[in-house]
Amino acid sequence: MNNPHRMCEEAVERLSGLEGFQLKRVSSWYFTEPVGYREQAWFVNGVAEGSTLLAPLQLLENLQKIESEMGRVRDFKWGPRTVDLDILFYGDEIVELPGLTIPHPELHRRRFVLVPLCELVPELRHPVLGITVKELLTGISEEGQEVRKVEYL
Template structure:
């Protein structure tokens, strides 16, 4: 079994419902799911859009990295994601943050996620689930990456307590 961490975000429609549905669908092929708190954050990149709701989930899977990517994209499609433009509005976005301690660089898949250290809406919930996990590229823990996060880049504006919820299947 492989340990994975996924970032989930939504800013179109019923954001919380889209995230809940994504987690429910993820449970079909991912066990031992745990979810961090939900965080509301300002959009990054293209900022003229609604705020996002973000979280991170961890779990175990037998899927290979490429299979996990295909599975995540199928869930995005099922929930109704429409690709508008880069960093545009989305019904749901599922990013593979970590897959064990693997480092993968392919045209359609990069693990660890190449910008996770630049996003507090990823680092803060990830820190809830795996503060001592070592980033395989930067050789720093998630806690250390969060502590080094520049305050001027902060995008989180609110949180909803739900720390380390165990979900669905074990």
């Protein structure tokens, strides 16, 4: 919020220290127009790739622990937050559990996800929709979803 880019860097640092998780690559950071509740500052978004021995729910628990350690307060859905860590894909697995859906159910509608994701894995195929990340990105409108690469810092 004050320094969203710094929060993202810190989240990545904490992710790289997670036991049972090996961080491989991180995308560029992007300033992104707020989607959903629009009367708020632009977000900073990025995507990370790793390999893990953690089961999906264990991974989610660890991400939520990082969020709360970083002082996340849940004010209201889609409002400002210090940090938000979502699981986008888990290999090519489809997970539908109470409280956890993978692939993330909104990812294909969100340019703020697809643009950084496309930097890392353009050819990754969405296991439910059956098309690649690059194809998903080409298919959605830019209307109200501006995304600008962070070029400095």
